Amino acid sequence: MQVRYGLFQDWRANRGNPKGRLVMIWFRTMHLLRRSLVTFILFLPIFILYRLMVEWMLCIELPWKTRIGPGFRIDHGQALVINDGTVFGANCTVRNSTTIGNKRAKEGGYTRAPIFGDRVDIGANAVIIGPITIGDDVAIGAAAVVLRDVPAGHVAIGNPARFTPR
Numbered sequence: 001m002q003v004r005y006g007l008f009q010d011w012r013a014n015r016g017n018p019k020g021r022l023v024m025i026w027f028r029t030m031h032l033l034r035r036s037l038v039t040f041i042l043f044l045p046i047f048i049l050y051r052l053m054v055e056w057m058l059c060i061e062l063p064w065k066t067r068i069g070p071g072f073r074i075d076h077g078q079a080l081v082i083n084d085g086t087v088f089g090a091n092c093t094v095r096n097s098t099t100i101g102n103k104r105a106k107e108g109g110y111t112r113a114p115i116f117g118d119r120v121d122i123g124a125n126a127v128i129i130g131p132i133t134i135g136d137d138v139a140i141g142a143a144a145v146v147l148r149d150v151p152a153g154h155v156a157i158g159n160p161a162r163f164t165p166r
Helices: 018-033 037-042 044-057
Strands: 073-075 080-082 093-095 099-101 127-129 154-157 162-165
Touching (some): 018 073, 037 044
Parallel strands (some): 073 093
Antiparallel strands (some): 154 162
16 A cells, blocks of 8 residues: 655545544645745745634644654544644544643653554543653543553553553
């Protein structure tokens, strides 16, 4: 199977999901344009429009600096918050009301955001925070609170999350 990169690399993953397709095309466009200071300045009104449309109107906080692999799916995107330092592998799915971000460090400042492997499936209302790593082929259950690394091939459920093999 050939993987396409570019603006439409998430098109197939969001089949039947026009909101997910729209958000990911916007995101991929902004992510591409932000790489150069010149294009960032030239397209500043479009960056502002992205923030207004995606964050304020669609209620999906997905900063253009976030690193996301191909095949990213947004299911029922609403009240979704993703920190700009988060890294996603390929073919990940995120559902509504999910919060992914860093946390305040003991010595002040903030920790890094989570890093996700490939094929991670995140349930609705999940909270995943801190400098943690989520392995490949992980499922995170609805309303799970994940504060520790999740090994590859496991399911994280509960608050605080417990891990079981898939």
